Amino acid sequence: MTDVPVLDVRDYSLRYATTAGPFDALRSVDLTVRRGRTLGLVGESGSGKTSLAWAIMRYLPANATELSGSIRLSGEDLRATSAREILGIRGRRISMVFQDPSTSLNPTIRLGDQLAEVLVRHRGLSPRAALEEGTALLARTGIARPADMMRRFPHEASGGEKQRVVIATAIACNPELIVFDEPTTALDIVTARQILDLFTRLREETGVAALYISHDLGLVSRIADEVAVIHRGEIVEQGACRDIFRAPARDYTRDLMAAVPRPDVRIGTPDPDPAAPALIDLSGVNVRYGEPSPLMRLLRPSRTVVQGARDVSFAVRPGELLGVVGESGSGKSTIAKVLAGLQDFSGTVAFGGRRFAGRKAFDREYRRRVQIVFQHPDGSLNPRQRVGEILSRPLKLYGLVPAAGLDQKIADLLTKVRLPPDFATRYPHQLSGGEKQRVAIARAFAAEPDLVICDEITSSLDVSVQAAVARLLVALQRETGTACVFITHDLNLVRQLAHRIVVMHRGDLVDQFATGDARAPDRHPYTRTLLDAVPTLVMAET
Amino acid sequence: MREILRSPPGIAGTVLLMLVAGAVLLGPWIAPYDPQAFHTTVRLQGPSWAHLLGTDQFGRDLLSRLLHGARSTIAFGLGATALGVAAGAVIGVTAGVVGGWVDSVIMRILDGLLAVPDLLFTLLIVTVLGGGTGHAMLAVAVAFTPGMARIARSSVLSIRTREYVLAAVARGESRGYIIAREVIPNAVGPIIVEATIRVSFAIMIGATLGFLGLGAQPPSTEWGLMVAEARQFMFRNPWCVAVPGVAIAAAALGFNLFGDALRDSLDPRRRR
Numbered sequence: 001m002t003d004v005p006v007l008d009v010r011d012y013s014l015r016y017a018t019t020a021g022p023f024d025a026l027r028s029v030d031l032t033v034r035r036g037r038t039l040g041l042v043g044e045s046g047s048g049k050t051s052l053a054w055a056i057m058r059y060l061p062a063n064a065t066e067l068s069g070s071i072r073l074s075g076e077d078l079r080a081t082s083a084r085e086i087l088g089i090r091g092r093r094i095s096m097v098f099q100d101p102s103t104s105l106n107p108t109i110r111l112g113d114q115l116a117e118v119l120v121r122h123r124g125l126s127p128r129a130a131l132e133e134g135t136a137l138l139a140r141t142g143i144a145r146p147a148d149m150m151r152r153f154p155h156e157a158s159g160g161e162k163q164r165v166v167i168a169t170a171i172a173c174n175p176e177l178i179v180f181d182e183p184t185t186a187l188d189i190v191t192a193r194q195i196l197d198l199f200t201r202l203r204e205e206t207g208v209a210a211l212y213i214s215h216d217l218g219l220v221s222r223i224a225d226e227v228a229v230i231h232r233g234e235i236v237e238q239g240a241c242r243d244i245f246r247a248p249a250r251d252y253t254r255d256l257m258a259a260v261p262r263p264d265v266r267i268g269t270p271d272p273d274p275a276a277p278a279l280i281d282l283s284g285v286n287v288r289y290g291e292p293s294p295l296m297r298l299l300r301p302s303r304t305v306v307q308g309a310r311d312v313s314f315a316v317r318p319g320e321l322l323g324v325v326g327e328s329g330s331g332k333s334t335i336a337k338v339l340a341g342l343q344d345f346s347g348t349v350a351f352g353g354r355r356f357a358g359r360k361a362f363d364r365e366y367r368r369r370v371q372i373v374f375q376h377p378d379g380s381l382n383p384r385q386r387v388g389e390i391l392s393r394p395l396k397l398y399g400l401v402p403a404a405g406l407d408q409k410i411a412d413l414l415t416k417v418r419l420p421p422d423f424a425t426r427y428p429h430q431l432s433g434g435e436k437q438r439v440a441i442a443r444a445f446a447a448e449p450d451l452v453i454c455d456e457i458t459s460s461l462d463v464s465v466q467a468a469v470a471r472l473l474v475a476l477q478r479e480t481g482t483a484c485v486f487i488t489h490d491l492n493l494v495r496q497l498a499h500r501i502v503v504m505h506r507g508d509l510v511d512q513f514a515t516g517d518a519r520a521p522d523r524h525p526y527t528r529t530l531l532d533a534v535p536t537l538v539m540a541e542t
Numbered sequence: 543m544r545e546i547l548r549s550p551p552g553i554a555g556t557v558l559l560m561l562v563a564g565a566v567l568l569g570p571w572i573a574p575y576d577p578q579a580f581h582t583t584v585r586l587q588g589p590s591w592a593h594l595l596g597t598d599q600f601g602r603d604l605l606s607r608l609l610h611g612a613r614s615t616i617a618f619g620l621g622a623t624a625l626g627v628a629a630g631a632v633i634g635v636t637a638g639v640v641g642g643w644v645d646s647v648i649m650r651i652l653d654g655l656l657a658v659p660d661l662l663f664t665l666l667i668v669t670v671l672g673g674g675t676g677h678a679m680l681a682v683a684v685a686f687t688p689g690m691a692r693i694a695r696s697s698v699l700s701i702r703t704r705e706y707v708l709a710a711v712a713r714g715e716s717r718g719y720i721i722a723r724e725v726i727p728n729a730v731g732p733i734i735v736e737a738t739i740r741v742s743f744a745i746m747i748g749a750t751l752g753f754l755g756l757g758a759q760p761p762s763t764e765w766g767l768m769v770a771e772a773r774q775f776m777f778r779n780p781w782c783v784a785v786p787g788v789a790i791a792a793a794a795l796g797f798n799l800f801g802d803a804l805r806d807s808l809d810p811r812r813r814r
Contacts, residue, residue: 019548340708340712341711341712341714342708342711342712362714363714364714367712367713367714368713368714371712371713372708372709372712374705374708374709375705376705379704379705379706380705380706380708380709381706382706382723382724382727382728383728384727384728385723393710393713393715394713397713397714397715440709443709447713
């Protein structure tokens with residue numbers, strides 16, 4: 001039987017010329033996707049997975065050189081096709097769905113026109129017929145009022161709706177292969193789940209082959225038939241999804257799987273004394289964004305005010321790790337800013353027996369005892385200061401160590417976060433993302449705080465680094481007894497770490513429970529939606 | 543620096559600037575004649591072995607005048623830019639850091655000033671203050687201030703919301719420390735780059751003022767003035783206009799190309 005695979009990549013190597021010398025992005029990659037099957041390509045950032053996607057799409061930057069190998073689409077070598085022929089293949093025989101629908105759609109063209117463009121171009125439909133066909137396609141992707149959506153501009157649609165339009169465009173010409181590059185990463189948990197369901201349904205309906213690129217093993221284990229694990233440009237392991245996740249053959253795959261957060265494996269500290277008085281107590285905290293000045297109120301009385309947080313109250317006990325979860329825009333980062341004294345609010349924050357009624361009331365003593373670690377390690381360290389100077393600031397500011405002991409203290413701090421002491425002389429750009437985040441954590445703990453606010457500190461890191469940073473945080477908590485407010489959208493991770501969890505939704509605190517009761521029947525419906533939406537790693541029990 | 547020399551425009555700019563720098567530093571010593579000496583027998587001559595670039599209407603050696611004039615011309619460009627950048631940076635950083643209505647008022651005033659073309663603005667100031675090199679330099683500096691302030695402000699605004707600045711605020715750092723150590727070092731890049739590009743504008747405006755008789759006065763060897771003085775004799779010896787003209791263009795181009803290359807090398811997104 002001549003079963004020609006839809007996509008067949010053989011011995012493919014790709015090199016980039018960079019100012020730092022040649023960089024091998026892909027090394028002798030072999031991949032096969034058969035008709036109607038989904039291959040999940042899993043790897044960390046910088047592993048070469050996106051380079052491979054671009055190589056398949058024949059859209060490589062000028063500094064890329066293909067060293068060897070072939071890329072065959074249903075037997076036809078794509079490397080041998082001319083630039084003209086590629087234009088006929090892209091969009092018609094291979095299409096691609098990108099990570100962020102807000103940047104992959106042109107903001108100045110109506111959604112319908114963007115969708116119809118593909119149909120006019122590749123299927124030769126008249127503009128009118130293309131619009132009708134487009135509406136039908138949108139209906140297939142589960143958009144409630146497709147004709148209405150066709151007339152909207154991208155900014156008038158939600159992220160999930162836009163991604164549906166992108167997917168509708170991708171399936172418009174019944175392609176042989178669709179390349180998905182992390183299509184749910186930029187979306188909210190609940191929306192991402194809906195897009196995944198749509199993906200599964202469309203795949204069954206159309207029988208299209210798919211290459212699904214992701215860093216999320218849990219997600220891939222749910223949707224892929226086969227999995228290829230890529231590490232530093234090499235495919236380390238490839239096979240049926242079930243086999244690989246049941247019995248990974250390679251150490252790298254095993255490490256990657258061990259790093260995936262699993263809610264049933266606790267790594268947090270033991271529960272703090274429930275009778276202890278609260279360390280920090282928020283009551284009735286309100287944050288309003290875009291509050292108009294008295295003058296503006298006269299000029300434009302109808303101006304809307306966004307409520308960042310509405311009447312939020314919760315308490316954290318000494319040594320406790322409180323998880324705050326919610327989608328983007330739910331107000332969880334607003335709460336972090338309130339606690340760190342970066343955001344004006346009304347209501348009261350009681351801390352260490354004192355009550356603060358607004359941002360300006362926070363004094364230096366409060367600011368020393370409450371520290372914050374931000375999401376982006378690239379953004380939270382001053383690029384012009386060496387690590388040593390960054391760490392010395394809180395020590396000098398709060399007068400914690402005499403000048404003579406400063407260098408020793410910085411070395412101690414670096415050791416504490418498992419970094420070599422000679423990192424003190426480095427600049428942030430010489431460090432990896434995980435190392436930078438460790439420095440940021442060291443800076444927070446340098447102030448000897450009672451409470452550390454962690455605002456999505458693991459979300460911009462790779463899975464394996466994420467696990468290490470989470471473990472480090474718990475270890476530091478165990479050593480110092482510091483309480484922690486851990487803000488995240490990763491429910492699996494927070495269930496491993498937190499003692500209690502609060503759930504936020506559109507500025508409201510909707511639920512509050514001990515971690516062990518996450519599946520209890522009296523949970524708020526929204527909590528249940530969130531929990532159900534999160535893909536966990538499907539693994540046979542060992 | 544190595545980044546700058548990697549691009550052809552960067553190399554061209556650096557070479558031009560080195561030539562200009564050579565003239566500024568060594569000009570008076572390597573000039574073959576006294577720039578003011580009249581050689582009445584060889585007036586308005588084209589290039590020859592005795593006078594490599596020819597002579598002007600009084601028989602003065604053009605190469606010597608050019609080499610002597612480099613110093614005042616470039617000094618004018620650098621001086622005017624330095625003054626304008628300093629004033630603009632102070633105003634822009636103040637507006638960006640203080641924010642609120644102070645920012646709004648400052649920026650609306652600057653918007654008004656920006657609507658006036660640089661040259662017209664300079665002419666207005668010189669008319670009020672009176673001519674002369676010092677006044678012309680001041681006028682160019684004042685004309686540059688609004689644009690520089692805008693750039694400084696937008697640069698500060700983009701840095702002010704970075705997380706390392708928020709971290710410093712959350713720590714309870716003083717305002718002075720945050721501005722001096724966290725904001726300014728990261729905001730100066732675009733200001734420096736804009737300044738190098740502005741030097742070429744300053745040289746050109748300075749030359750224009752010299753040409754109009756509002757800047758340097760005869761017998762100065764300032765390049766713009768050289769063009770102005772030679773204007774009437776342009777058809778008898780085109781060299782006496784072309785030589786200083788090309789010199790102005792070369793210096794301006796040098797600063798422009800160098801500034802562009804500097805901007806590219808400082809911008810990590812443009813690096814490969």
